[in-house]
Amino acid sequence: MKVLLYFEGQSVIGKSGIGRALAHQKRALSSIGIQYTLDPSSTDYDILHVNTYGPKSAKLVAKAKRLGKKVIYHAHSTEEDFRNSFIGSNKLAPFVKKWLVHLYSQADFLITPTPYSRELLRSYGLTQPIAAISNGIDLQRYYPSKEKETAFRSYFSLSEEQKVIISVGLFFERKGLIDFVEIAKKMPDYTFIWFGDVPMYSIPHNIRRIVKVDHPKNVLFPGYIKGEVIEGAYSAADLFFFPSYEETEGIVVLEALASRQKVLLRNIPVYHGWMENGVNCYMGTSRQEFITLIEQITSLQLSNITEAGFKTAQSKSITEIGRELQIVYQAVLDESYNQSMYQQIVE
Template identity: 45%
Template sequence: MKVLLFSEGKNLFKKSGVGKALEHQMKALELAGVEYTLDPNDKYDIVHINTIGLLSEKVLDKAKKNGKKVIVHTHTTYEDFKNSFIFSNYFAPIIKKRLIRMYSKADMLISPSLYTKKLILSYGIKNKIEVVSNGVDTNKFNCQKKSKKIFKKYFNIEKPLVLSVGLPFERKGIIDFYKLAEKLPFYDFVWLGAKLNVIPKKIKKLLNNKLPNLKFPGFVSEDLLLAAFCESDVFLFPSYEENEGIVVLEALSSKTPLILRDIPVYDNWLSHGEHCLKSRNLDDFMKNIKLVINNEIDIKKMVDNGRRIAEERDLKKIGVMLKYIYGEIYERKG
């Protein structure tokens, strides 16, 4: 059994969650001993598609015509497309129609969370949906293996550090991140994530900020990213809409104290005070940041619990789940 892992626009998406998800699928399949290819011209038995563009649909249609089984990963939803790129809100209804058509053609869908599965079902899609986390490399995101303090030194950071990682979208909460840096000048705030030309002017203006305690370095090397998780006092994720949030898993794996927005995607697997601190508004975020930095809660208990959540989603386990799903669909008749 050989699987085609397909994502179009690799150069565009390689610094995004979809690009990271593809990397994780590759690593997971290697760990599970599943043969795969990235080339649609290779021979394969099953295609696992991660994007919803025209080329993705062409690959899907060709596979179906040739009697191959097709799995589509529901990384894209109407809800998380909004408030991202320029004109994203205008195109969101069109994207919704497109993803419904794409997802409805698949033999099976994979959603990264139960929340996303519920969203897809709410569109009226009837296909079978399996829930499989995007996963995390808990061996890589393990701060016990990191001894050198390179991130704070590289960026000349001396105050307590509040970190966030992601594309600089309004949906990701970058405006709130800026406001928090304004209100908490005695902490340093750093947002890591590629600066794209397709973001709105108001976000570009924000990225050129003059706040002395706020930095937007853009995309950084893997070594600096790992160091950032390990050296941060807080990982702050103020996103308004997620299908899972790979960086959340990376923070949990790194045992970085996690503060995130209280949104539905985290309802059934992350608990306030047990794995993270959840916030509904700026006042909540400020209160929770201070609780962590001033050690006013049992941080060790919280991050230890969080690490166990990450270990449940380790790429080794994700590989086993994918292998089982592939086997199931490969044996299915018709």
């Protein structure tokens, strides 16, 4: 068995969760001994596993179909999570949905990160088998490390006493960026750091202005940072606060859980079934509720539930994702496969 993994638009969305999903797929397949190629000109593969929905992706799918290859579409994207992102995204969203349905309908099999996103795809009228498989997490990379935590504190010149709230994501309204900044205005004794980046020309003026100038001094936008600084931030911060309004999963949530960090989320449907308020995270719905929860969590008034969060991350390790992908690949190729596991990940 050999798989062609394809990802279009690396320069635009390679720093997003989808970009990290591709890296996780490569690791996952290597962990279980499945051969893969990243070369779209290749023809010696059995399955095309495509992650993106641009014109090059569509062309490659058509080519694979002509060659008689099996096609798996990894449905990271939906109309819902396209809204409130790039300039004009809300006007384009209905057309994006039609395009997604056109592309996804050509696949032999669909993979999407959560049962929630699977339900969305079903509501689009798609009828293929759909597996809900997490994008996964590289656990060891995010284990707490004193060396990494020191690198993070040093990078931002933070004192040991300074309370720090972090978030990670593209500069999208959908991600809750406006709420993040407005809450920070009400909490001047805390430092709020938003890690992430996106080409500034691609986002609406109001979001661009917030990131560039219209935010209080206790909010930092350091851009896209990788390595020990961001990895140290996950465990050294006092809280990971992710007020996103719409996700298909949220890889950054898994990264925070793997770091044994306290996690505060907006209570939205994507988390139903795997994240539970007061069990492995805390959840809120309004700015005032978030402020209250931030104060309670960072002052240790609420129970420390980070170990339960870590166990959630463990259940979505790259090795486990590799096993689930293998089951889907085998089913698509009509080979013998683990029927009980298959039923767990497919409707």
